[in-house]
Each structure stands twice: as structure tokens, then as C-alpha cells.
């Protein structure tokens with residue numbers, strides 16, 4: 315997958331699948347399942363690092379997790395988020411930070427939030443050879459301005475602004491656009507009017523692709539935690555993990571784990587020779603057994 319594949323998929327009417335991924339293991343699994351785009355999103359701050367918004371996330375955080383995701387990916391396109399205030403201070407700052415994510419992190423595309431105001435930055439990044447994905451609608455980095463995670467574009471003025479922003483980003487050279495939390499008919503209208511693909515999250519079924527935060531999609535929460543309305547849970551991994559860890563704890567406390575099946579043996583004669591001062595055969599056999607310890611650990 316490349317940035318250009320996204321536009322080709324739209325032209326051929328193929329829907330794009332995108333999921334967030336933050337580490338090697340999730341990237342390997344999602345890549346093996348054929349997900350087209352892996353997003354190292356700044357949602358990392360909330361679902362992995364435990365912040366209450368995406369605002370504290372740094373370029374170094376995204377870089378660290380992007381490298382892990384890239385190591386776990388063979389086919390998918392890896393997109394890395396430019397976090398809050400990492401691309402708005404100056405053109406040079408945006409170029410430097412995007413270059414870090416692409417050159418040091420191994421991402422193929424960077425994503426940034428905003429419309430008209432960031433279009434010149436998008437153009438500069440694209441001009442320098444760095445593909446850019448835009449993100450409009452509810453843009454979580456502006457949460458203090460929005461005052462909450464609310465649906466955007468419901469009034470005529472707000473809807474028109476989103477249509478204009480989408481076109482400004484396309485004209486600036488963005489390779490795709492995330493549409494977050496906007497009414498489905500508005501997302502359909504924007505999608506039909508663009509040549510570049512739209513990827514929706516809480517933007518209805520008529521976008522060219524869909525993106526979800528992996529924790530929402532896999533049900534990786536405690537039973538009483540909030541699940542956004544736009545998310546569908548395809549699994550209940552939180553409950554599976556809770557059940558498994560409770561059982562593990564019970565078995566360790568009861569002494570029923572580990573059993574012989576998870577234990578390693580050694581020669582009786584070496585055990586019998588322990589504590590004897592003799593450095594003869596048994597001593598040498600002991601050293602050989604120690605040299606073989608690594609193999610035992612891997613179950614050989």
C-alpha cells in the first residue's frame with residue numbers, strides 16, 4: 315500500500331479499511347488480517363498512555379510507537395499523526411517534525427488536523443515529498459475550542475465550512491481526508507465531490523473508507539467504561555482479559571499453576587551432587603547443563 319493506492323482504490327470503488335495501531339503486536343495482527351492503513355493516532359495519549367485528551371502527546375511519543383508499528387507491518391500503509399502544536403508554529407517546524415516521523419519513524423504518510431488554516435502547510439509537506447492525510451470535523455486537538463466531543467457541521471454555515479475545508483485540503487495535495495463526527499448526509503456530499511478518498515469515523519456509511527480506534531473496535535475496556543456511539547464492538551477483549559487474569563491469579567494462589575507441563579527437569583545425579591566440593595565429572599556435567607539453559611527456556 316502507498317499513498318497513491320488510496321486514490322486508486324477510490325477510483326475503483328474499493329472501500330478502504332483503516333485501524334489505529336500503537337505497537338508491534340497489534341500491527342502484525344491487523345496487517346495479517348489485511349487492514350489497508352494503520353494509523354499511529356494521537357489517540358495513543360488516551361487509550362495507551364492514560365491522558366484525558368490527545369493534547370499532551372509529543373512527537374517523541376508518536377515516533378516511538380510508529381517505529382514499533384512499522385516493524386510489525388509488511389503490507390499496510392503506515393500513517394503517523396502529527397500531534398498538537400507540532401505543525402502550527404511555523405512551516406519549518408512542520409517540515410522538521412513530519413520528516414522525523416517519515417525518516418526516523420518509517421511512516422509513509424503523516425496526518426494533521428484542520429482545514430483552510432493548515433492547507434499551506436499541507437502543500438509545503440507534499441512539495442517536500444511527504445504525503446499528508448487531512449482530518450476535519452471533530453478534530454480532537456481542538457477539544458478546548460469545541461468544548462466537548464460533539465457532532466460538527468449541523469448548521470448551514472458549519473456544513474459549508476466543512477465542504478470548503480475539504481476542497482482546500484484536496485487542492486493543497488492531501489492524499490486522503492479523515493471525516494470525524496459529522497452527519498452522514500454531509501459526509502456523503504463531501505465524499506462525492508472529492509477525487510481523494512474520505513475515511514470516516516462517526517461520519518456514516520458513504521465515506522470511501524472507515525477508521526476506528528482499535529480499543530473501541532475490539533472492546534478492550536472495562537465493562538463500565540465509555541464506548542463512543544460510532545463504534546461497533548467486534549469482540550469483547552476487555553472481558554476476555556479480565557477472565558483470564560482472574561483465573562491466573564486464582565491458580566497461582568491455589569498452587570495449581572505451574573504444573574509439570576510448564577516446568578523443566580534436570581539430571582538427578584547433578585542435583586544429588588549439589589553441595590559436594592568435588593570438581594570432577596558431576597561438576598563438569600553441571601557446567602554443561604548450565605550452558606544448555608537457554609535452549610530449555612525456549613522449550614527445546
Ligand code: KIV
Nearest residue numbers: 334355356357492525
Ligand atoms: O488519533 C486517532 O486515533 C485519530 C482517529 C480517531 C482518526 O485521529
